[in-house]
Amino acid sequence: MNRPAGPGGRVCGPPVPAPAHPPRAANVSPVTPLLDLRGIDKSFGPVQVLHDVDFTARPGEVTALVGDNGAGKTTLVKCIGGVHQPDAGEYRFEGTPVRLGSPRDAAGLGIEVVHQDLALCENLDIVENMFLGRERSNGLALDEAAMEEQAARTLAALSVRTMGSVRRRVSDLSGGQRQTVAIARAVLWDSRVVVLDEPAAALGVAQTQQVLELVRRLADKGLAVVLISHNMNDVFAVSDQIAALYLGRMAAQVRTADVTHRQVVELITSGRSGDLGLRA
Numbered sequence: 001m002n003r004p005a006g007p008g009g010r011v012c013g014p015p016v017p018a019p020a021h022p023p024r025a026a027n028v029s030p031v032t033p034l035l036d037l038r039g040i041d042k043s044f045g046p047v048q049v050l051h052d053v054d055f056t057a058r059p060g061e062v063t064a065l066v067g068d069n070g071a072g073k074t075t076l077v078k079c080i081g082g083v084h085q086p087d088a089g090e091y092r093f094e095g096t097p098v099r100l101g102s103p104r105d106a107a108g109l110g111i112e113v114v115h116q117d118l119a120l121c122e123n124l125d126i127v128e129n130m131f132l133g134r135e136r137s138n139g140l141a142l143d144e145a146a147m148e149e150q151a152a153r154t155l156a157a158l159s160v161r162t163m164g165s166v167r168r169r170v171s172d173l174s175g176g177q178r179q180t181v182a183i184a185r186a187v188l189w190d191s192r193v194v195v196l197d198e199p200a201a202a203l204g205v206a207q208t209q210q211v212l213e214l215v216r217r218l219a220d221k222g223l224a225v226v227l228i229s230h231n232m233n234d235v236f237a238v239s240d241q242i243a244a245l246y247l248g249r250m251a252a253q254v255r256t257a258d259v260t261h262r263q264v265v266e267l268i269t270s271g272r273s274g275d276l277g278l279r280a
């Protein structure tokens with residue numbers, strides 16, 4: 001598959017020396033993280049948005065990223081996706097320190113972010129949207145047949161049966177179908193990590209259910225999925241881990257099975273819940 005390669009192959013940029021960093025409390029899990037961010041700081045001018053943030057995502061798991069408006073979720077996701085560069089901290093991919101200079105570098109590692117606005121083109125069809133900017137050519141002409149076939153195969157592999165023709169225009173699709181196209185576009189490229197920023201925010205109940213099932217299938221295929229969501233029912237329905245940001249700090253990252261709705265709401269609203277979370 002012709003995924004865009006980052007400069008120098010798999011790892012983008014020279015490995016950075018590991019900064020001295022105090023050992024953190026172990027987040028006990030049998031699987032090694034694919035993404036492992038530690039001590040991430042990010043400021044915009046004088047405003048520090050992320051403070052010493054740790055975050056991990058493991059293959060085969062859905063990691064929900066939660067937090068109130070302005071907590072820093074999108075900023076963290078943009079650091080993960082190479083849109084922003086952290087000011088400090090360590091970013092490891094499969095245990096190797098990396099420095100991502102752009103979303104293209106992230107894509108080179110198999111990290112894809114589905115942003116909240118989806119960035120689909122209304123006037124183009126499903127195939128054209130899925131290959132936008134990464135079209136396959138056949139000599140001089142675009143290889144329409146190959147792209148159509150691959151788009152249909154990708155949707156089928158995701159068990160998506162509700163789309164109809166892959167030549168439908170995006171302007172004719174429902175919100176849930178658009179979300180599905182954006183997700184399918186993200187997994188078309190041998191992705192290893194898919195980050196979804198509020199995929200169900202604008203969807204009704206049935207469409208939300210379909211998107212959540214799709215999210216679960218991505219993890220079951222072995223991807224590391226990061227799901228930003230405000231909806232506690234969605235988070236508990238689909239996630240294996242929950243990472244709660246509070247005012248730009250990671251209050252806690254916990255296994256979903258180990259916490260209650262109420263504890264997560266407390267982490268979101270006050271940064272702590274009993275023994276969990278930030279110290280005063």
Ligand SMILES: Nc1ncnc2c1ncn2[C@@H]1O[C@H](COP(=O)(O)OP(=O)(O)O)[C@@H](O)[C@H]1O
Binds near residue numbers: 047069070074075
């Ligand atoms: N490019 C930017 N320049 C300045 N401030 C920003 C920028 N991006 C985000 N912020 C600020 O960072 C904080 C966190 O924003 P964001 O990451 O979007 O939070 P969330 O996604 O959790 O709602 C907000 O106060 C926001 O105003």
Ligand SMILES: [Mg+2]
Binds near residue numbers: 073074
């Ligand atoms: Mg946001």
